[in-house]
Amino acid sequence: MSADHVVVEVLAQLLDVDEDLLTSETELVEIEGWDSVNSLRILVFLERELGTPVDFEAFSAAVVIGDLFAVADRALGLPQGSPG
Amino acid sequence: MTGETTTGPTIAAAAERNPVPGRTVVNPLRDLVALKRAGLDTAGAPARLRQLLGSLEDPLDVEAAGQLLSGARALSQLAGSSEFRDQRIALLASANIDPVPNLLTALLLRDGTLPQTRLAGFNQWQLEMRQGAPAFADLTPRLVACLLDDSAVFERVRDALDLDEVEQRLDDFATEMTDWVALSHRTLGGLTVLCTIPLSPLRRDRLIDYRSKARLDSAWHRMNSRLLELGASGSTLVLSHEVLATRAGAVFAQDRLRHVAHHAFSVSYLHAYAEELSRVSRADLGQAAKTLVLDLDNTLWGGVAGDDGVAGLQLGGAYPGSAHTEVQNLARDLALQGVLLTVCSKNDDSVAREAIDSHPEMVLRASDLVAVRANWAPKPDNIAELARELNLGIDSMVFLDDSPFEREHMRRLQPEVRTIALSKEPATYATTLAASGQFNTLRLTSDDLGRTDQYQAQARRSRSAASATTTEQYLLELGSAISVEPLGDHNADRIVQLFAKTNQFNLTGRRYGTEQIAQMRGDDHAAAFGIRLTDNFGDNGLIAAVAVALDESGHWCVDNFVLSCRAFSRNVEDAVLTLLLTAARDSDAPGVRATFTQTAKNAKFGDFYLRLGFMPGIEHGSFLHDLSQIPAIPAWIQSSSEPEVFHVS
Numbered sequence: 171m172s173a174d175h176v177v178v179e180v181l182a183q184l185l186d187v188d189e190d191l192l193t194s195e196t197e198l199v200e201i202e203g204w205d206s207v208n209s210l211r212i213l214v215f216l217e218r219e220l221g222t223p224v225d226f227e228a229f230s231a232a233v234v235i236g237d238l239f240a241v242a243d244r245a246l247g248l249p250q251g252s253p254g
Numbered sequence: 255m256t257g258e259t260t261t262g263p264t265i266a267a268a269a270e271r272n273p274v275p276g277r278t279v280v281n282p283l284r285d286l287v288a289l290k291r292a293g294l295d296t297a298g299a300p301a302r303l304r305q306l307l308g309s310l311e312d313p314l315d316v317e318a319a320g321q322l323l324s325g326a327r328a329l330s331q332l333a334g335s336s337e338f339r340d341q342r343i344a345l346l347a348s349a350n351i352d353p354v355p356n357l358l359t360a361l362l363l364r365d366g367t368l369p370q371t372r373l374a375g376f377n378q379w380q381l382e383m384r385q386g387a388p389a390f391a392d393l394t395p396r397l398v399a400c401l402l403d404d405s406a407v408f409e410r411v412r413d414a415l416d417l418d419e420v421e422q423r424l425d426d427f428a429t430e431m432t433d434w435v436a437l438s439h440r441t442l443g444g445l446t447v448l449c450t451i452p453l454s455p456l457r458r459d460r461l462i463d464y465r466s467k468a469r470l471d472s473a474w475h476r477m478n479s480r481l482l483e484l485g486a487s488g489s490t491l492v493l494s495h496e497v498l499a500t501r502a503g504a505v506f507a508q509d510r511l512r513h514v515a516h517h518a519f520s521v522s523y524l525h526a527y528a529e530e531l532s533r534v535s536r537a538d539l540g541q542a543a544k545t546l547v548l549d550l551d552n553t554l555w556g557g558v559a560g561d562d563g564v565a566g567l568q569l570g571g572a573y574p575g576s577a578h579t580e581v582q583n584l585a586r587d588l589a590l591q592g593v594l595l596t597v598c599s600k601n602d603d604s605v606a607r608e609a610i611d612s613h614p615e616m617v618l619r620a621s622d623l624v625a626v627r628a629n630w631a632p633k634p635d636n637i638a639e640l641a642r643e644l645n646l647g648i649d650s651m652v653f654l655d656d657s658p659f660e661r662e663h664m665r666r667l668q669p670e671v672r673t674i675a676l677s678k679e680p681a682t683y684a685t686t687l688a689a690s691g692q693f694n695t696l697r698l699t700s701d702d703l704g705r706t707d708q709y710q711a712q713a714r715r716s717r718s719a720a721s722a723t724t725t726e727q728y729l730l731e732l733g734s735a736i737s738v739e740p741l742g743d744h745n746a747d748r749i750v751q752l753f754a755k756t757n758q759f760n761l762t763g764r765r766y767g768t769e770q771i772a773q774m775r776g777d778d779h780a781a782a783f784g785i786r787l788t789d790n791f792g793d794n795g796l797i798a799a800v801a802v803a804l805d806e807s808g809h810w811c812v813d814n815f816v817l818s819c820r821a822f823s824r825n826v827e828d829a830v831l832t833l834l835l836t837a838a839r840d841s842d843a844p845g846v847r848a849t850f851t852q853t854a855k856n857a858k859f860g861d862f863y864l865r866l867g868f869m870p871g872i873e874h875g876s877f878l879h880d881l882s883q884i885p886a887i888p889a890w891i892q893s894s895s896e897p898e899v900f901h902v903s
Binding site for chain 1: 283284287290312314317318321322352353510511514515521
């Protein structure tokens with residue numbers, strides 16, 4: 171089980187970017203529209219989709235999308251680095 | 255972590271295999287993204303967009319939608335569609351209200367308005383205005399909205415436990431707001447929109463004795479009361495945080511967001527605020543709804559008249575009759591404020607009328623209804639005919655019907671009609687209709703108060719017209735008379751309303767707010783006039799307005815001319831302009847200039863000036879009359895004013 175696809179969908183929908191461009195290695199600053207205002211919006215939206223709060227510090231420290239996968243998985247109590 | 259790169263399709267496939275427990279993923283926005291990618295300037299896209307936006311309920315979805323549509327490309331694609339009207343809103347605040355521009359964009363687009371919204375810097379509401387509002391210099395906002403939280407008050411309190419200091423600060427703050435509003439009017443103009451300020455829990459709960467809590471509350475209410483009084487002026491509106499709180503549920507931001515992002519309000523409160531601003535915007539643009547179309551069975555009464563008989567209907571007395579009485583009482587109060595009431599029911603006409611006329615508990619009677627359509631034809635067709643009959647845009651009609659089938663049918667076939675979503679519970683109908691705010695207007699005028707009577711009189715005129723032998727004979731019998739009134743205290747509100755609300759015979763689309771009209775009174779080179787129409791059926795009130803200016807060469811320039819649709823089809827407009835041309839000639843003006851600017855609704859009047867002997871000018875849409883040959887006033891119109899009443903200097 172993993173929440174990775176939730177993260178990708180949220181990024182894709184809120185920033186209007188192609189899902190195919192979003193891999194776990196993609197750097198967040200490389201995504202068009204990623205800034206401090208939007209990252210907060212994404213955090214709030216993600217929490218709604220996951221149905222649970224996420225770790226704010228870990229979220230703010232994320233550098234690549236894979237870091238966000240880890241934040242989401244941890245929020246759901248899932249083992250991180252789950253395949254697929 | 256495996257070494258494999260997860261790509262889009264693999265993640266999606268994983269979603270199919272391993273769904274996350276709880277919510278489904280962001281579905282409502284998917285269609286919106288697809289529509290945006292296909293291009294918002296394709297056929298049918300604007301209507302589909304408005305429908306999609308109307309279906310969003312969760313504030314986060316509304317905000318996300320607004321963000322997706324805020325880009326320059328999306329907005330310029332929509333600007334090409336003639337369906338959208340412009341609106342420009344300046345926003346200032348004391349806390350972080352980043353979601354608001356996006357929320358507003360989504361809601362205004364839903365309502366068919368193309369928004370330009372701009373937000374001042376964080377907590378810059380005072381500084382920005384004191385510096386002359388440079389952030390809004392090129393925006394010329396129609397609405398200047400200021401949303402404050404209690405930190406705007408408390409940031410200047412040294413000791414929050416010293417209630418003497420706090421009371422003084424609250425008093426000073428109310429005075430500061432009065433000055434700020436005056437400054438806003440001078441700096442930006444337009445309509446200033448304030449909101450009362452909720453007191454956040456930590457401020458009150460930190461006081462531990464009840465006497466102090468009550469003292470703080472009392473002083474806080476007094477402050478908010480003074481803010482509300484600022485709404486007495488024509489150019490200021492004050493919204494109530496209590497009303498927004500009822501709609502929003504949660505008022506204040508999550509504590510974590512307060513700390514990390516300086517949010518004061520929850521996103522659902524901001525959503526309620528943006529929704530209220532969207533109604534203010536509609537009222538400002540003259541797009542408040544004007545007519546309520548009411549179903550009968552299970553809406554205005556419980557039961558089905560055709561099956562249960564009049565005596566079997568549930569109305570008055572105990573629930574559920576009380577719920578339906580509540581709807582009728584609300585409808586009557588709306589009518590008293592200028593809303594037109596009509597009935598559209600699937601019933602035999604005789605059955606419907608018998609119930610309306612004879613049920614002892616009916617609050618509304620035939621005399622309250624300007625039209626009753628009881629038949630078996632589809633309601634969307636009926637409503638289109640009603641719109642034609644009343645000469646009102648179909649987008650100014652609100653539809654109230656308990657049947658989900660009828661509501662969906664109306665939404666599909668007449669999406670411009672404002673269909674009110676109702677639950678199954680009749681006890682909620684009145685509250686839901688009132689909360690919809692569809693009729694909200696900036697100010698009531700005496701014409702609003704007499705509107706039902708005027709439309710009843712109009713209906714008598716139409717019926718009388720059907721029996722006249724020729725149109726000309728009928729018009730001669732009608733005894734129409736016009737009188738021209740210069741702008742004055744007693745008619746300024748109505749003249750502003752005419753310019754704001756008239757869409758069809760509105761030759762340039764220029765609208766004048768209260769401030770601009772007031773300025774004309776002191777101006778030697780500009781003037782505005784209202785025209786009153788009476789006939790054998792009664793006084794129609796002011797039904798037209800003209801704004802005229804004098805240019806450097808002495809030409810009179812008709813800046814705009816509007817005529818209410820209830821005065822159509824008898825050449826009143828010809829008579830008014832003939833008087834104006836005569837006045838210009840008598841004051842030795844070299845000529846009269848005018849313009850016609852086509853809008854979505856005025857195209858059929860494009861040849862008006864040509865008909866009266868104006869020649870087209872060099873610029874497209876400009877006209878000039880040299881005053882050598884002025885047409886005669888139509889034979890069926892008397893004028894009780896001499897031409898000299900039209901004067902500019």
